[in-house]
Amino acid sequence: MSKGLWISTLTCLTILGLGGGGMYFIHTSAANELNGQPLLALQTSAETTAMTAEGKTKKTRKEIIEDSQKRVVTIKSGNSLGSGFLYNKQGDILTNAHVVDGSKQVTVRTLSQEEYEGTVIGISTDTDIAVVRVPDLEKLSPLSLAEEGRAEVGDEILALGSPLGFENTVTTGIVSGLDRSFDIAPYTYSNLYQISAPITHGNSGGPLISSDTGKVLGINSAIADEDSTIGFSIPIPSILQQAREWSKTPMTELPNLPNDDDIDSDSNVQTGDERDIVTYFYQSLNDGDYVTAYYLLGSDWQSGISYEDFRAGYLHTGYIDIGSVTLKEQADEAMVEIEITAEEWRDSGTVYQNYRMSYTVGYENGDLKILHGKGKKI
Structure with missing residues (x-):
């Protein structure tokens, strides 16, 4: 080659x-x-x-x-x-x-x-x-x-x-x-x-x-x-x-390892609060990493849509620009609101559509997930 x-x-x-x-x-x-x-x-x-x-x-x-x-x-x-x-x-x-x-x-x-x-x-x-x-x-x-x-x-x-x-x-x-x-x-x-x-x-x-x-x-x-x-x-x-x-002589100090609570080890994305998982969701979509985006969703959400259908829903979407992100803390969950501008490829041409999305974020089996979501055009 x-x-x-x-x-x-x-x-x-x-x-x-x-x-x-x-x-x-x-x-x-x-x-x-x-x-x-x-x-x-x-x-x-x-x-x-x-x-x-x-x-x-x-x-x-x-x-x-x-x-x-x-x-x-x-x-x-x-x-x-x-x-x-x-x-x-x-x-x-x-x-x-x-x-x-x-x-x-x-x-x-x-x-x-x-x-x-x-x-x-x-x-x-x-x-x-x-x-x-x-x-x-x-x-x-x-x-x-x-x-x-x-x-x-x-x-x-x-x-x-x-x-x-x-x-x-x-x-x-x-x-x-x-x-x-x-x-x-x-x-x-x-x-x-x-x-x-x-x-x-x-x-x-x-x-x-x-x-x-x-x-x-x-x-x-x-x-x-x-x-x-x-x-x-x-x-x-x-x-x-x-x-x-x-195995014979274990390291006493690991090289260049950040604090466990502040970093996602696979993506180097800061995970300080629930807003970051929503931001990471859209970053994954922009990278074409639909696998990671799908597995950020909670089990209830996943039960309603297969991975194949989830991925197909974004194949006509280009870059998604992330705007303001706000967080509202609740008892066991958090509400994250985010404004985005999506590049959408339609038969009539490329359209840039603004949305305001709301996501419920919480822990499921010890893992932070996007549990539910809804949105509207703005």
């Missing part, structure tokens, strides 16, 4: 965190446990090795998925949502730096729906990787890592994580390209795997797993654009040494 074409393509590259305070979790069935222990503890790597040594048949793809999901977690950091996976027996989780940037403490949710507190013990300012330690997961079986060698084009792969907040999701595909490199400030991505398995916001930090061996090949980290099936994963061998150094 020519250098000029890559430069054009990279203008659309997106890291995969899901931010903005609107995470929407779909809970699976009640926690599955065995003798009171989380599913993560069911089988150790040593046991897996022993089974292979005894001549048992190679695991099927379904068995690899079931086994891997027990070691993959959802990470909630401030107003951001991402994924991660256990990589050692110290309870350490590998993830992307942009998933936890801005936070020292995060919440980790397992397959069986247990939630634990985790501490960021290592994070890079230029390579998009981080390590989170969860003491409650210490000594549980980690995923096996492909520490040597590299994947090849055509290798079948699985991508695990929580796209759009849908936990325990698995997508399939192949390694479709090698040695992809680019920058998405502030991170530099080098020698990545290009993959065809669909990934999107919330997949960040989740594992790329070989369908053949069940070993982790990489960390899913970026996509080419919102509607593309081109994703990118950081190869495990390129970051494993750094991760192990953090």
Whole structure:
């Protein structure tokens, strides 16, 4: 591929965190446990090795998925949502730096729906990787890592994580390209795997797993654009040494991390009060990031409109200019009023229409969301 074409393509590259305070979790069935222990503890790597040594048949793809999901977690950091996976027996989780940037403490949710507190013990300012330690997961079986060698084009792969907040999701595909490199400030991505398995916001930090061996090949980290099936994963061998150094000697101070309460870790949008989530909603629309805008809405609103219909409603809208924003505090919620000017593309031509919008903003399951809204032309 020519250098000029890559430069054009990279203008659309997106890291995969899901931010903005609107995470929407779909809970699976009640926690599955065995003798009171989380599913993560069911089988150790040593046991897996022993089974292979005894001549048992190679695991099927379904068995690899079931086994891997027990070691993959959802990470909630401030107003951001991402994924991660256990990589050692110290309870350490590998993830992307942009998933936890801005936070020292995060919440980790397992397959069986247990939630634990985790501490960021290592994070890079230029390579998009981080390590989170969860003491409650210490000594549980980690995923096996492909520490040597590299994947090849055509290798079948699985991508695990929580796209759009849908936990325990698995997508399939192949390694479709090698040695992809680019920058998405502030991170530099080098020698990545290009993959065809669909990934999107919330997949960040989740594992790329070989369908053949069940070993982790990489960390899913970026996509080419919102509607593309081109994703990118950081190869495990390129970051494993750094991760192990953090696990051996945790950082005492994290680099350039703002206060957790003042920043959205995925977007660098200030979130001082309820006005900011409404402003961020319109900023996301202007950026063409309909996924984030949709997941800033409360569950009642979402139940009345699908993501596809929500996105379609803005395809004939250009830039939205944000005017005055006012806040009226209420008991458990807040009323945010905002004036906007929307560029609308109609059959008769482009029209600039003014609106006064009113939104009810409040917390839902601990996350700040836009619960209801109405507006009128002015």
